[in-house]
Amino acid sequence: MSAARDQILAGVRRALGKSGSDGARKALVDARIEAHARNLVPKRAELDRAGQLKLFLEMAEKAAATVARVEHLADVPGAVADFLAAQNLPARLRLAPDPVLTRLPWSERALLKIETGTAQGSDTASLTPAFAGIAETGTLMLVSGPETPTTLNFLPDNHLVLLSEGQLVGPYEDAWDRLRAACRGEAWPRTVNFITGPSRSADIEQQLQMGAHGPRRLHIILVAEGSDGEAQG
């Protein structure tokens, strides 16, 4: 171990007047981490299903995201095509290599050019699956993995996100619990992204401009189907 490490830790212990082999203190710290108890959760986030949906839509739009609601997963390619057409964008899409997305009926949209994989500098739009939608602030939780490369969330100018109503939660804490359950401790992802609206900057005279380095537009496709079942993605 490095001399710097030992010196910093010894300095802290001296200042605290505590020893590093203090078992009781260590047990307390470990127990606090293991329990990962919730602190105060704002009332705003304690909602039933209908309330979560309403607040999520309201907050996401306040953060300048747009939301398209569809009934079934099979409706997603149509919603994507509609968005690209409405924004006058090329009919091209970079898809996260996630089976839920790749199995969608893309062939029904013959004019839409679909590619999968990580983001390339020339991509204009991407579609990625969300892990959860957090109603409290209209925030999306995205998780990295072989089927969900992180570059897709940041490089293309237009980021489309697939979210099912069953993935909505009230507070961030519920999303963390879902992720802990999905990972069971060991397979924790390299990257967890909380995304609230599209990229922006106010660094020039405090004037808000959209699309600083990340996506100029964040478009959420919210699917009702499967909302009674387990979270997908």
Added chain:
Amino acid sequence: MQPTSNAFKENAHLALNDATLQRAISKLGFQAARAAAIARLPEFDKLREQARAIKDHVLANLDLYLERYEAEAQKRGTEVHWCRTPQEARDAVLAICRRLGAKTVTKGKTMIGEEIAINDYLEENGIVPVETDLGEYIIQLRHEPPSHIIAPAIHLTKDQVSDTFLTSHRQYGKTRRLEEAAEMLAEAREILRAKFIAADVGITGANFLIAETGSSVIVTNEGNGDLTQTLPKAHIVLATPEKLVPTLEDATTILRLLARSATGQEMSVYTTFSTGPRRTADRDGPGEYHVVILDNGRTALIGSEFQDILRCIKCGACINHCPVYNAIGGHAYGWVYPGPMGSVLTPAIIGIEAAGHLPNASTFCGRCESVCPMKIPLPKMLRHWREKEFEKGLTPQRFRLGLKLWAWLARRPRLYRLATRLGMGMLGLAGRSKGRFRTLPLARGWTEGRDLPSPEGPTFHSLWAAQQGRGRP
């Protein structure tokens, strides 16, 4: 960077007379945005109490949390580098860059990077650092330090940015002078896009280190930090020990305060939790993930009268609400951290001698403490620094003499009352005709900028005595 805090008075004077700077800092709009965001969250004050308790608990057990964080981080493939001094941190970063044969390094906004002047060091060693936060990018082009911890180019007008881009972007074939902020952003975005893709190493700061998972967290609105840390071969995080929190829940609680206190947003656009390098099956992400933990005098504050500053989450609320900052901007403070939090932290890091007048760069109005999400008693700590300054004989001779005279007088109540009664009476007489003084001997500093009203009627002491005599109203 070399501190110029000793010249605070002169720098502040220049800043007050700099019309362009005054026009730029008049645009600071964070106060109203913060107030509106807090009004929408009734639990804000309770969350502040909890956030303070979280950090106090961590500081009381910082050794154990650092060890647990390190163990969790290493378990997931993170390399942790412990550094006592800026030089150790610079060397750690350079060693990684050299080993990877790095030519360019992209950077997200990191105040620790400013503190250790990493850009200069990389340049000296033949590696090109590229700032990617729009504000940081602008000031890097101008070879200036940031003037605000969350809005680094707040001291510049749109015209100045336009001039800077015209000069610096010619090499990319951009020869048109831009008028609108949107065009400037678009041009910077296009140029930086290529830099992101070409970079060998990405350096970011950290808003939190989480012991539970061994993660580091960054918070941005632009997405530049994410491109910085996802595209290159290696991601280096510059952090400090007091960034530790126990769990994801604890980080979440403080996140509820951070953006609201800083920009008045409900949540910043991108909050990113990074844990280890890319997994074997991942298709993107950095192959190496390094966390540099720089102490630079921070842990020495534990148990001292300055410990509370270690709760600081660098939101900038104290800066945004400081009447002194709002009058002079950030550069006059002379080092990396401006405003109230800076005036407390700077002497702790570079020493009270080099920090010069900073403890006096405050009116003690108390707004900084009242808006601080972590309830840090900033005025109290500035007072402690003033005491240290006095003890070390750093206070100017005339000021010390005045203080001594006043102390001598104040310890003799009868004499004090007599002297004030006589003094005020004479001043009142002298100023009776005009009601004010344009100049006054020994008070030129005051009368230079405004008139001194001439005192009227009896002194406070005699009014008080009279009221006590009458009994309580």
